[in-house]
Amino acid sequence: MSASDSPSGPATPSLSAADEALLRESLKRCSPATLDAALTYRRTGDVAAIPTVVLGIIERFVDPEHRPRLKTGATDLRVIEDLGVDSLTMLEVVMLVEESLKVSIKNEELRDLRTIADINAFIEARVSGKAVPTPLKHYPPEAVLEMMPMQPPFLFIQEASVGSAAATGRYQVAGTEFFLQGHFKNNPVLPASIMLEALGQLAVLFLLRGGVAELEHPVDPAAVFFTSCEGVRCQRVVKPGETLLLSVRPKRIKAPLATFEGTVKVGDEKAAFAEEITLTFGYVGQVPAASAAVPAV
Numbered sequence: 001m002s003a004s005d006s007p008s009g010p011a012t013p014s015l016s017a018a019d020e021a022l023l024r025e026s027l028k029r030c031s032p033a034t035l036d037a038a039l040t041y042r043r044t045g046d047v048a049a050i051p052t053v054v055l056g057i058i059e060r061f062v063d064p065e066h067r068p069r070l071k072t073g074a075t076d077l078r079v080i081e082d083l084g085v086d087s088l089t090m091l092e093v094v095m096l097v098e099e100s101l102k103v104s105i106k107n108e109e110l111r112d113l114r115t116i117a118d119i120n121a122f123i124e125a126r127v128s129g130k131a132v133p134t135p136l137k138h139y140p141p142e143a144v145l146e147m148m149p150m151q152p153p154f155l156f157i158q159e160a161s162v163g164s165a166a167a168t169g170r171y172q173v174a175g176t177e178f179f180l181q182g183h184f185k186n187n188p189v190l191p192a193s194i195m196l197e198a199l200g201q202l203a204v205l206f207l208l209r210g211g212v213a214e215l216e217h218p219v220d221p222a223a224v225f226f227t228s229c230e231g232v233r234c235q236r237v238v239k240p241g242e243t244l245l246l247s248v249r250p251k252r253i254k255a256p257l258a259t260f261e262g263t264v265k266v267g268d269e270k271a272a273f274a275e276e277i278t279l280t281f282g283y284v285g286q287v288p289a290a291s292a293a294v295p296a297v
Contacts, residue, residue, distance in 0.1 A: 014042070015039070015042040015043050019042070020039065020042075023035070023038055023039065023042065023100060026096065026099055026100060027056075027057075027096075027100060029060050030056045030057060030059070030060045031056050031059065033052060033056060034052060034053055034055075034056025034057065034059075034060075035056075037049040037050075037052035037053045037056070038053045038100045038101070041053065041101060042101075042102070045127075047124045047127060047128060050101065050120060050123050050124055050127070051075070051116075051120045053097070053100055053101060054097060054116065054119050054120055054123065055070060055073075055116065057093055057096050057097055057100065058070065058079065058083065058085070058093055058116065060096075061085060061089050061092060061093050062083045062084060062085060063084055066082075066083045066084055069082065069083065070083070072267075072268050074116075074268050075115065075116045075117035075120065076115055076116075076117060076168065076245065077115060077116050078114050078115050079093070079113075079114065079115065079116065079119070080114070081114075090110070091110075094110055097119070097123070101123060101127065102127075103123055103126050103127055104126070105122070105123075105126075109122070109132070112135035113135065114135075114136075114138060114161070118135055118136075121133050122135075134163060134164065135163070136161035136162055136163040136166070136167075136168070137161065137162055137163065137209070138159070138160075138161045139159060139160045139161070139162065139205070140159055141158050141159055144157050144158065144159060144160055144205070147205060147208050147209075147221070148201065148204065148205060148208075148221070149204070149221040149222060149224070150201055150204075153177065153178060154197075155201065156171045156194060156197055156198035156201055156244075157169040157170070157171055157198065157201050157202055157205065157246070158170055158171050158172065160202060160205055160246075162205060162206055162209040164211055164212050165249060165250070166247065166248065166249040167202050167203070167205060167206040167209075167247070167248050167249075168202075168245070168246060168247045169198070169201075169202045169205070169246040169247075170243055170244065170245060170246065171198055171243065171244045171246065172241075172242070172243045172244075173190055173238060173239070173240050173241065173242055173243070173244070174240065175188060175240025175241060179191060179194065180240065188239065188240050189237055189238065189239065190237075190238035190239070190240075190242075190244075192232075192234045192272060195234070195238065195244065195264045195271060195272045196229060196232065196262075196272065196274060196277070198244055198246055198264065199246055199248055199260075199262035199263075199264065199272075199274060199277055200226060200229075200262075200277055200279070202246050202247075202248045202262070203248045203250075203258070203260040203262070203277055203279055204221075204224050204279065206248060206250065206260070207219045207224060207258055207279070207281055208221055208224075212250070212253065214250075214253035214254065214255075215253065215255075216255065216283070217283035217284060217285075217286075218283065218284045219281050219282070219283060219284070220281070220282050220283060220284045220285075220286070223281060223282030223283075223286075224279055224280070224281045224282075225279065225280050225281070226278075226279060227257065227278040227279060227280050228276070228277075228278045229274055229276070229277050229278070230274070230275055230276045231273075231274060231275025231276055232272070232273070232274045232275075233272065233273050234271065234272045235269075235270050235271060235272065235273070236266060236269050236270065236271040236272075237271075238266055238271055242266050243266065244264050244265075244266065244271070245264070245265040245266065245267075246262070246263075246264055247262065247263050247265075248260040248261065248262040248263075248277070249261050251276065255281070255283070256280045256281055256282060257278060257279070257280055257281075258278070258279050258280075258281060259276050259277065259278045259279075260276070260277045260278075260279075261274065261275060261276065261277075262274045262277050
């Protein structure tokens with residue numbers, strides 16, 4: 001990995017015959033589409049080719065059993081957790097990406113690149129000479145438990161990643177949850193209300209994480225309450241053993257109200273969507289403005 005301490009400036013298209021031969025040799029075990037995209041980028045500087053190069057290089061290193069997931073084009077796949085890439089193989093991926101695209105990724109930056117989307121966004125910013133976007137901060141299960149006012153058996157986030165403009169989370173339906181015992185007889189199905197609850201809880205975590213200009217002070221975990229939910233659509237049944245992929249993004253935040261849009265997926269299939277989930281919140285040391293609201297989610 002490059003030891004450079006400064007980001008690269010905007011990429012200058014350049015590809016000599018010798019460089020092309022080296023590139024072809026480096027990517028000979030990748031798909032033809034990967035090589036074509038790399039050649040396009042090196043000749044023209046077209047950043048639209050970068051995701052194809054990144055995806056093709058990752059595909060080269062992952063086990064065959066994981067390659068069908070890459071074919072879906074999903075960019076929220078976690079390279080290590082979802083695709084089975086270990087830390088040393090991840091270094092090989094990054095080194096080949098650096099060589100192919102002539103970009104530098106420092107070791108400390110690599111730690112924050114968890115998903116395919118993270119890698120694409122980082123490289124596109126770096127080669128364009130733009131500020132690299134701040135990556136989402138990851139919260140493992142123990143950190144989620146420590147931060148959240150909800151606790152098992154009514155906590156429906158097992159891990160999460162939170163940034164200034166969005167949050168994502170996961171929850172695997174074990175099949176032993178108390179509410180599945182009667183929902184339904186001999187046919188356990190996750191209630192739609194639980195999917196909405198999980199989205200609401202992720203929105204709570206976003207508020208508790210802070211770091212956005214609209215939040216003037218730390219939010220009190222004991223002062224977040226559900227207000228309303230609008231535009232809800234459920235599109236898929238969720239069964240035990242499946243994993244909810246949760247995402248929320250803030251639409252409006254103005255104390256004491258925060259409104260989010262939320263989506264639940266299972267794999268690449270959308271399971272539920274809420275146009276607006278609104279919470280009321282109070283700051284630490286302050287009395288919530290809507291003390292009569294229903295306790296949050």
